Amino acid sequence: MTSFLGEFELKLDAKKRLMLPANLKKQLEDTDRFVLNRAFDKCLNLYPYHVWQEVDAELTKLNSFVKKERDFVRFVRGGATEIQLDAQGRFIMPSRLMSYANITSDIILSGNGSLIEVWDRDTYDSMLSIDPEDFSNLAEEVMVKYEKEELFEFDESIVVPIMRR
CATH class of the missing domain: 3.40.1550.20 (Transcriptional regulator MraZ domain)
Structure with a gap:
């Protein structure tokens, strides 16, 4: 694609x-x-x-x-x-x-x-005229949320934490 x-x-x-x-x-x-x-x-x-x-x-x-x-x-x-x-x-x-x-x-x-x-x-x-600090805060908010969602795998309705290194 x-x-x-x-x-x-x-x-x-x-x-x-x-x-x-x-x-x-x-x-x-x-x-x-x-x-x-x-x-x-x-x-x-x-x-x-x-x-x-x-x-x-x-x-x-x-x-x-x-x-x-x-x-x-x-x-x-x-x-x-x-x-x-x-x-x-x-x-x-x-x-x-x-x-x-x-x-x-x-x-x-x-x-x-x-x-x-x-x-x-x-x-x-x-x-695009966003203040760099505002952009940094936005990135942190969006990407940390994404990262939290990735912490779990769903397998037959059982939530298993993934170990991050």
């Missing part, structure tokens, strides 16, 4: 097209079909099509009779737009999605595991 890495500064052209940088294209494993969609943090997610299919399968499991689940599915699927790269590795940014993410011209693409985040540059810079 592809795990996208890197941060790339780009500009939309006059026709609202975005060209994927060569270093990012190398990570695509011959994929030119994507789904572009709203994300939670005023950015967009660019999913390789096979990854989107996995996300969509999980959405299908939610209960449409529960309002919160229905609203969540509507938000995630609502802006989903299939994207096909042209011969130069470009695609047109849909206006509604651009508006949602406050994208005008300057863009940051950020590899984030199985997807690529598409940010307005100013929004991205603002999101």
Whole structure:
């Protein structure tokens, strides 16, 4: 499975097209079909099509009779737009999605595991403007929690502590 890495500064052209940088294209494993969609943090997610299919399968499991689940599915699927790269590795940014993410011209693409985040540059810079000490505290809180969860193995409903060295 592809795990996208890197941060790339780009500009939309006059026709609202975005060209994927060569270093990012190398990570695509011959994929030119994507789904572009709203994300939670005023950015967009660019999913390789096979990854989107996995996300969509999980959405299908939610209960449409529960309002919160229905609203969540509507938000995630609502802006989903299939994207096909042209011969130069470009695609047109849909206006509604651009508006949602406050994208005008300057863009940051950020590899984030199985997807690529598409940010307005100013929004991205603002999101990253965290004080180093605050970031350190956040890292400690998140990673210590993760470490605590890893302390136990579950085997047939028996919890066995793992010895750490």
